[in-house]
Amino acid sequence: MKRTKINILLASDEPIEKILVKGWVRTKRDSKEFSFMELNDGSCLKNIQVIADSRLENYSNISAITTGSAVGVEGKLVESPGKGQRWEIHAECVDIINVATEDYPLQKKRHSDEFLRTIAHLRARSNKYGAAFRIRSEMAFAIHNFYHEKGFRYLHTPIITGSDCEGAGEMFRVTSLAPEAVAKAGKWDFNQDFFAHEANLTVSGQLSAEMFALALGDVYTFGPTFRAENSNTSRHVAEFWMVEPEMAFCDLAGNMDHAEELLKYLTRYALLHCSEDMALFTEFVDKGLKKVLDTLVDEEYARISYDDAVELLLKSGKKFEYMVVNGKDLQSEHERFLAGEYFKKPVFLVNYPKSIKPFYMRVNDDGRTVAAMDLLVPRIGEIIGGSQREERLEMLEQRMDQMGLPKESYWWYLDSRRFGSVPHAGFGMGFERLLMLITGITNIRDVIPFPRTPGNIDF
Numbered sequence: 001m002k003r004t005k006i007n008i009l010l011a012s013d014e015p016i017e018k019i020l021v022k023g024w025v026r027t028k029r030d031s032k033e034f035s036f037m038e039l040n041d042g043s044c045l046k047n048i049q050v051i052a053d054s055r056l057e058n059y060s061n062i063s064a065i066t067t068g069s070a071v072g073v074e075g076k077l078v079e080s081p082g083k084g085q086r087w088e089i090h091a092e093c094v095d096i097i098n099v100a101t102e103d104y105p106l107q108k109k110r111h112s113d114e115f116l117r118t119i120a121h122l123r124a125r126s127n128k129y130g131a132a133f134r135i136r137s138e139m140a141f142a143i144h145n146f147y148h149e150k151g152f153r154y155l156h157t158p159i160i161t162g163s164d165c166e167g168a169g170e171m172f173r174v175t176s177l178a179p180e181a182v183a184k185a186g187k188w189d190f191n192q193d194f195f196a197h198e199a200n201l202t203v204s205g206q207l208s209a210e211m212f213a214l215a216l217g218d219v220y221t222f223g224p225t226f227r228a229e230n231s232n233t234s235r236h237v238a239e240f241w242m243v244e245p246e247m248a249f250c251d252l253a254g255n256m257d258h259a260e261e262l263l264k265y266l267t268r269y270a271l272l273h274c275s276e277d278m279a280l281f282t283e284f285v286d287k288g289l290k291k292v293l294d295t296l297v298d299e300e301y302a303r304i305s306y307d308d309a310v311e312l313l314l315k316s317g318k319k320f321e322y323m324v325v326n327g328k329d330l331q332s333e334h335e336r337f338l339a340g341e342y343f344k345k346p347v348f349l350v351n352y353p354k355s356i357k358p359f360y361m362r363v364n365d366d367g368r369t370v371a372a373m374d375l376l377v378p379r380i381g382e383i384i385g386g387s388q389r390e391e392r393l394e395m396l397e398q399r400m401d402q403m404g405l406p407k408e409s410y411w412w413y414l415d416s417r418r419f420g421s422v423p424h425a426g427f428g429m430g431f432e433r434l435l436m437l438i439t440g441i442t443n444i445r446d447v448i449p450f451p452r453t454p455g456n457i458d459f
């Protein structure tokens, strides 16, 4: 007999004579005549109640089933007389697949996020993390949906690369050389290495995406990205996923319009398609979440220049841990103040000083700033970083010289500015930051299955 998933059964319009479900026991209580099991198979937040009669031939084994055990149940789907559920299962046969040992750590009680992080291999079996990771899956699908509907082409950019897109040097090296060989030679000799060139895990697929935007028009990448920044914050991980659209014939304003449309679409999608799981977050995790989400969908996002934002921060009278200085990067506390307290909605900051932005951003007419945009959102701060790209060959070469970048290594990138160069723009949206925003989860470690952070590579 074919297994039916619990979400399908719970949505049934009528009783069903014969069904088979398989899942894990969340809780169980026994009386003399019956055993009541709450069964969950991960297909949805809700459990289904299974009632096993003491007349079943293996009843003594059934009553010994523990929390966390795996069972298969054949029986009838019938109207439940109990409160809070429409359906329950009257078991005709209970197949005990595996009995969990008594030290199963997810007993029925509230566990802290910190504790659940130490059992990341099991936490998806809890209500909150089951919901979070179902939403993660839906949102990944929504991203592809959005771009497919808009006619963007999905591009796979390399994970191993020879260039440093962001120029921040926070990269994980890739080598096939044995550590002893490097130690013996006293240096990492690229010529002896696999690629005969320095190689790293990618920090962004942007440079490749630009090449393809200049061929296919509108493209996007959506894949893993790696940063060796040693920041132990609640918003940084060493391995994360980034969505990177890149659009030919597009300027900074078009780039912002696109980012706003994307975030609105994704928020709406979550509310519509993940309503049961989302309710867990709006009701139990963060009472203010629904309001934030409505703002994301309904409000027009603010747009101000970096200079104005700095002014605003300086005049705010707010005590920050870090000083606000024009010409320096904003700290996340500044970003959260702007989006969360001042505008109370997402805000694009544009035209940053070129000194704090990478080489590829288009230099503005003032010669001092670049056509950069960061989208800041309440609670999180930066969720999107992007720009219009420098399409003028001379200007780009000048910037690379100023920043000490080896032009030879970027010959292919520079080629694109010689052969039909056009204005183009794009951005990167951190997928985990999006999930934090949508669920109200405050630590990035809790929206990625197995987080990679400094000193932590368990699981």
Ligand code: 4AD
Residues within 6 Å of the ligand: 165, 166, 203, 204, 205, 206, 227, 229, 235, 236, 237, 238, 240, 242, 244, 245, 382, 383, 384, 385, 386, 387, 426, 427, 428, 429, 430, 431, 432, 433, 444
């Ligand atoms: O602002 P970033 O560094 O932009 C780029 O990499 C551009 N090359 C993207 C582009 O234009 N195609 O990173 C983009 C976003 C950030 O806004 C943030 O949401 C996320 O990626 N991000 C991180 N997320 C989690 N952990 C980290 N360590 C992150 N670093 C960046």
Ligand code: MG
Residues within 6 Å of the ligand: 374, 382, 384, 385
């Ligand atoms: Mg950024």
